[in-house]
Structures are given as C-alpha cells and as structure tokens.
Amino acid sequence: MHRASQWYLLYQEHLRMYSATTKIRVRYGETDQMGFLYYGFYALYYEVGRAEAIRDLGLTYKELEEMGVMMPVVEMHAHYYRPALYDDLITVKTIVKELQDAPKIQFHSELYNEKGELLNKGVTTLVFVDAKEKKKVSMPQQLKNCLQPYFEKEN
Amino acid sequence: MHRASQWYLLYQEHLRMYSATTKIRVRYGETDQMGFLYYGFYALYYEVGRAEAIRDLGLTYKELEEMGVMMPVVEMHAHYYRPALYDDLITVKTIVKELQDAPKIQFHSELYNEKGELLNKGVTTLVFVDAKEKKKVSMPQQLKNCLQPYFEKEN
Amino acid sequence: MHRASQWYLLYQEHLRMYSATTKIRVRYGETDQMGFLYYGFYALYYEVGRAEAIRDLGLTYKELEEMGVMMPVVEMHAHYYRPALYDDLITVKTIVKELQDAPKIQFHSELYNEKGELLNKGVTTLVFVDAKEKKKVSMPQQLKNCLQPYFEKEN
Amino acid sequence: MHRASQWYLLYQEHLRMYSATTKIRVRYGETDQMGFLYYGFYALYYEVGRAEAIRDLGLTYKELEEMGVMMPVVEMHAHYYRPALYDDLITVKTIVKELQDAPKIQFHSELYNEKGELLNKGVTTLVFVDAKEKKKVSMPQQLKNCLQPYFEKEN
Numbered sequence: 166m167h168r169a170s171q172w173y174l175l176y177q178e179h180l181r182m183y184s185a186t187t188k189i190r191v192r193y194g195e196t197d198q199m200g201f202l203y204y205g206f207y208a209l210y211y212e213v214g215r216a217e218a219i220r221d222l223g224l225t226y227k228e229l230e231e232m233g234v235m236m237p238v239v240e241m242h243a244h245y246y247r248p249a250l251y252d253d254l255i256t257v258k259t260i261v262k263e264l265q266d267a268p269k270i271q272f273h274s275e276l277y278n279e280k281g282e283l284l285n286k287g288v289t290t291l292v293f294v295d296a297k298e299k300k301k302v303s304m305p306q307q308l309k310n311c312l313q314p315y316f317e318k319e320n
Numbered sequence: 321m322h323r324a325s326q327w328y329l330l331y332q333e334h335l336r337m338y339s340a341t342t343k344i345r346v347r348y349g350e351t352d353q354m355g356f357l358y359y360g361f362y363a364l365y366y367e368v369g370r371a372e373a374i375r376d377l378g379l380t381y382k383e384l385e386e387m388g389v390m391m392p393v394v395e396m397h398a399h400y401y402r403p404a405l406y407d408d409l410i411t412v413k414t415i416v417k418e419l420q421d422a423p424k425i426q427f428h429s430e431l432y433n434e435k436g437e438l439l440n441k442g443v444t445t446l447v448f449v450d451a452k453e454k455k456k457v458s459m460p461q462q463l464k465n466c467l468q469p470y471f472e473k474e475n
Numbered sequence: 476m477h478r479a480s481q482w483y484l485l486y487q488e489h490l491r492m493y494s495a496t497t498k499i500r501v502r503y504g505e506t507d508q509m510g511f512l513y514y515g516f517y518a519l520y521y522e523v524g525r526a527e528a529i530r531d532l533g534l535t536y537k538e539l540e541e542m543g544v545m546m547p548v549v550e551m552h553a554h555y556y557r558p559a560l561y562d563d564l565i566t567v568k569t570i571v572k573e574l575q576d577a578p579k580i581q582f583h584s585e586l587y588n589e590k591g592e593l594l595n596k597g598v599t600t601l602v603f604v605d606a607k608e609k610k611k612v613s614m615p616q617q618l619k620n621c622l623q624p625y626f627e628k629e630n
Numbered sequence: 631m632h633r634a635s636q637w638y639l640l641y642q643e644h645l646r647m648y649s650a651t652t653k654i655r656v657r658y659g660e661t662d663q664m665g666f667l668y669y670g671f672y673a674l675y676y677e678v679g680r681a682e683a684i685r686d687l688g689l690t691y692k693e694l695e696e697m698g699v700m701m702p703v704v705e706m707h708a709h710y711y712r713p714a715l716y717d718d719l720i721t722v723k724t725i726v727k728e729l730q731d732a733p734k735i736q737f738h739s740e741l742y743n744e745k746g747e748l749l750n751k752g753v754t755t756l757v758f759v760d761a762k763e764k765k766k767v768s769m770p771q772q773l774k775n776c777l778q779p780y781f782e783k784e785n
Contacts, residue, residue, distance in 0.1 A: 193358070241708045359547070395552075
C-alpha cells in the first residue's frame, strides 16, 4: 500500500469517533485542604461527561436504565496533570474511540481549565448488565443506533 | 406536689432516652479548602451515628429496609460551633429523646473532638415509609420493641 | 395608619430582597439506594446556589476569599418535601431576605424540579471571618455595595 | 545460580513489602441508585487505607503535611470486580510493594467484603511536593525510616 493511502486511513480512523463536551464548575465542597479538587471527585466529572455525551446523542442514561440496562463501571484509570481549583469552570471532553462488539463501552475523558490547560485524563469502562437477569448483555440497540453513524467507514 | 418529687420526675425524665456513641475519623476528601470538614458532610456523620445507634439496639437499618421500610429524612437542623479538622477522631453521640406515636423518629447528634470540645449539634427527623405502598407507616414493631425499654416509666 | 398603606408597606417589604436562580442536574453519584438525591448532598446545591447568587451580583465568593474573608456556615436548616431524582434538572432559587448589621448573612434556598414542584427548602447562615485574625468581621464592603440597592427603601 | 536460590530470592522479594489493613463500613450516602457503593467513592476508601497504613508505621499523613510535604495523587487505577453494598464492612488492605528512589510512592489497595470476596483493586501513585516551593522532593526521611525495615535484604 502506498504511504499516502496509509496516512489517509489513519486520518479516517481519527475521524471515526464520537466526542462531546460539557462544562462543570468546581464546588467548594469538592475541594480538599490542599485547595484542589479532591482526586476522588473526578469520577463524578467523568460521570457527568458521559451522561451529557449520551444526551447529545438524543438518548439519556436514565432512559437506558428504564429500559432495564444498568451500566456499572468495571475499570477506571485517571491521570492528574494539574490541579483543578475552586470555582474553575472545567471543560469535560468525553470521547468514544471505538464501537466494540463486546458487552462494554469505553469512555475517554479529558478535563481542561479556562486557560485550555489539560488537567486530567481518565478512561472508564462500563459493562451493560440486564437489571433483572443480572447478566452482561450487548450494547442496547438504541445506543448502538445513535453511535453507529460516527463509526462508519466511508467508501 | 412537693418540690423534691418534681425534681425526681425531671431526673426520671432525663433517664428516659436512648443514646449511643460511635467514632469517625475525618477523611482528607471530606475537608474543604478552608481546611475544615465541609459543612455538607456532617449529614454523613449523623447518618453513621444513627446507623450505629440502631445497631447497638440489636437491629440494623439495613434489616429495617429489607423488611420493606424506608426512612427518608424530612428535616435536618445543624449548628456548627467549631470546625472538625482532617484526621480528627470525632465522637458522634446519637440520642433519641422521645418515642413518638407519629410515623417518624427524631435523632439528636452531638459531635465532639478528641479534646472533648463540642463541634456540632444536629437534629434529623426521619419518617417511616412502606417501600411498596409509598405511604407513611408507624414505627416498625421490631424497632419499637428495642427502644421501648429505654422509655419506660418506673413505678 | 390606614389599612391600604400597611399592605403597601408589606408589598414594599416583599420587594426588598435579593434573589437569583441557577440550575443543577442530579448526578448518579449523588443518588442513594432509595433512588433519591441523598439528603446530605443538598448542602452542595445550596452552596452552588449561593455562589451563583453572588456571581450574579458581579462578585465571586472566590474573590471574597482572596480578599481575606472566609465564610464558614454556622447554621443550616433543611426541609425535604419531595425527593429529587437522578438526572432531574433542579432549579435552585437563592434569596437574601435582609441585610443585617451583624457579621453574618443568611441565604434561603428553594429547590424545584422541572414540573415546578417544590422539593426542598433550606436556610444557611454564614459568618464573615478574617482569615488571618480568625475573627468575625462585618460584611465586606464590596458585597454590601452590591446588595444594598436591593434593600433600599423607596420614598 | 541454582534454581532453589532463585525461588528463595523470589520468596524474599515477596517478603519485602509493607502492608496494613483497616475496616470501613459502607455509608448510605455512598451508595447509588443501583444499590452499590458508587464507583467514585472507592478513592476515599483507598485514602483511608493509605492514611491508616502510614499511622500503623507510627507516623501520620497529617504530620507529614505539617512538616511541609504535600502528597497529591498523580495516577489512580481501579478495577471493580464485585459491588460493595450498603452496610458492608469492607476490609481495605494497603500494600507498598517497593521503596523507590523517585519522588513518589505507590500504594496498592485491595478491598474485601465480610465473606472474604475480593471486590476491588486499586493502585494510587502520589508524589511528594514541598508545600512552599511547590517542587517535587524525595520521600521525607521520617517516612523512609519507617518503611526501610520492611524492604531490607537479609544476609
């Protein structure tokens, strides 16, 4: 394959993702005595980011739950680069990088402050669980339908 | 009535209550940038105090819930006298002052630091709700049986 | 005094207050296993309401702190009427009803869901403390200047 | 080198670590509407585990901070295997596996329920920062002195 085509494919690859942003202001109760957003509360910011990313697709996490699908987190990774401070208006960018066939979904989170500085990166992996059967299930069709267009290969 | 008997009755009155204590250490994530236990997190300390007070009676709040009784809080009052600091080992004293006939129960909480200084006083009122019917119900008999002995008038 | 004037004064009284509203969406991590916004986390909603009310005045709580004034909460009262549920978009109305000469300020909070139902009412009292001297001080002039116009008697 | 000696060294290696355990009961306010300990609050359990591990060494995190050393978290990994439920008494095992020369320390956390089932594993990396200079520094000598004996090679 020609070099150019390879780059083109990489570029295409890059295009095939879904991302959304939302803003969250750091609350006083979320700071600790270092004066930083407490390291444990980033998980709440990731959660809000994921919920808003799903809402932007025209669906809500609440509706998914009402359909009988729970989405417990099975894995979380977080890297803290710079502290988030009280009253900072944080931009949370949430990215789905691939549409897996597995009964799970992975969200990448990037948090920026108002100066545009990257504060934090997180990855959370959630599984789809049938609330009644307590069994893993594949991604609900409604969610798949919404995400699919962002991952289609162009010809 | 003689004065002496009045005092005796007051003394008796004082005896008729139920109280229990437990200890909670202030977590880093519970402090705010003032370096104090955040004012909102005292509610969690009251909750732990209530749960341990019930456990000391030989019952658990969890069991009450499994019997189909939920106990949402309908009112909370809190007075903050001195700050609780990181790593302070707080003594939470939880007191039931009266056994009401109403479908509710009131807990008084007092928080002390290791020097014995009073930091905070709180009062929470919880109602008993049938989880299925979503209706207020009277205090579960099991809980009443446990509390009754502390409120009996001696003859 | 005539009845009409009395009513007029009451009406005037009613006008002399400062209020502001903001919206907060209930996070998953803020719910408890009853499926309700946990009773302790309302304090965070009151806090956000107060911060946004001050921001609407053209000042920020952060700036007040940078001027050397801390505002610890000394008292909180909360009444829970209806539960707030996951993903509910809560309207928080924050009201200052009087401009006191004392070194404190009182905020009234009212929380409504999207149907306009009143969920919760709270009152928090904060004192002004000089961060260095650790002494109570009167309301910072900057904040007073911003609030004053809302409490002026018309002639 | 003989095989036997290799195994002996591995065995020795295994011995060279420091571990401590503490117990934490899941609070109602820490559960979410799935009825599980919310995924974000595990960070608080790791924190308590770390603080108690240091306390068991005869030092406290609070003292380290008073010496002018802050320990912000720069990385966290968490794996969720089974949910922790309300009122579960969780055993938190905290392990330091190596004494690095770098200005950081890594804690491994393992959470078990009362049946001894592994619920969660976490790894947190903290850096040592001089609070005044805002610069990374090496591990405070007091902490090093306490940990050293657990990592010494026997002759």
